[in-house]
Each structure stands twice: as structure tokens, then as C-alpha cells.
Amino acid sequence: MDDNPVFTSIKEDVESNDVVLFMKGTPVFPQCGFSAATVQALTLLGVKFKGIDVLQDPSLRDGIKQYSSWPTIPQLYVKGEFVGGCDIVREMYETGELGELLTSSGIAMEPAA
């Protein structure tokens, strides 16, 4: 699996950015309800994240699913670790676990007042 060149760029992205969301569309213009709901959770927490639009690159869209053995998009990564997809992120937001994870990872949040 290491021979897939797209894994190298995924690895680089998730390791050089604290919070990365692979999604359909952009954080400003999500093109899928599940991606939009995930962006919303991150936005409510006020955490800065890098959004990567998989619709721009078929090899990335396919490769990201193999990278974490996760068949769907969106996918959230914190400090290089796969956290989950839309359902998991929303659930963790609701229970407060997502905020705790970010805090314990030393990532700043500025929730909207």
C-alpha cells in the first residue's frame, strides 16, 4: 500500500496541518450534506482546519478511502490521526469529546460568541 504515490501527499497534508478535513467541495461551498455538517461542527468549535476538496482529484478521492480503510468522505484527521467521518465527528461534537480531543492535542479553538 505504500507504493501508492497519493498516500505520500495525504501523509504530508495530515502531518503538516493539525486539523485536516478531506471533503466534497470547500469549507465555504461544501457540495455534500455530510461534508457541510462536518464543517459546521468544526466551525462551531472555532478550530482552524485545512479543507481538501477530493472532487478536484479522482486519485485522491479514491486514495483517501484506502489510506484509512474508510469507504466514505468526509474524513477528519487531527495531528495525523484519522478521527472519523461525519457521524463520528458530529457525535463527538455533541458529547464534547471533539473539543476535548483538540484541547488535549494542544490545538487552539476560538468558538463564536
Add this chain to the structure above:
Amino acid sequence: MTIQETIEQKIATSLAPVHLEVINESHMHNVPPGSESHFKVVIVTDTFDGVTRVRRQQQVNGILAAELQGGVHALSMQTLTPQEWEARGGSIIQSPACLGGGGNKD
């Protein structure tokens, strides 16, 4: 058997849930009436005890691999232990509205 019934049966057999809901949400999406393309499942079972959320969903994806490779485009899931289910008061998170993008399954 409908896809919905197949999903119900496979999960019931594999995970012995104490609570199981399989909801066809296809009507919320850009597909013909009567489609079986978008589902939400709520699974409450003791077998999730001590298993991470990611692993739980990976288990369900494995159980429903044939359906996901077939006609099912989207599968939203809430995977809970009975204790977590009780703590939530038995409520589920509503699914987001479709934004029409992508048009392909994933």
C-alpha cells in the same frame, strides 16, 4: 426482499442488537421515488462495548459490504452500546440535507 430488509437481517444476525433502526432516507436526496440508496442505521448492542467508534463503523461497513458495493450510496450510522444509548435518552442525530454534489457514492 428489499435492501432495507436485507440490511436489517444482516445486522440483526451479526451484531445481536438490543435496538435496531434502519431508516430509508432516500427521499431526502436527488433520486427517484421509492429508491433504496440512502440509509441511516441506529445500532445499539453490547458487542460495541470497548470498541472505538471507527472500528464499530468499520464492522458495519464490512457486514454490509455487498450492499455498499451495490445500490446503496450512503450509509449514515449511529453505533452505540446500551449504556451510551440510555445516556443519550434514546435520541438520534438528524441527517443533514442533501446538497446534490458529487453525484457518486462515497
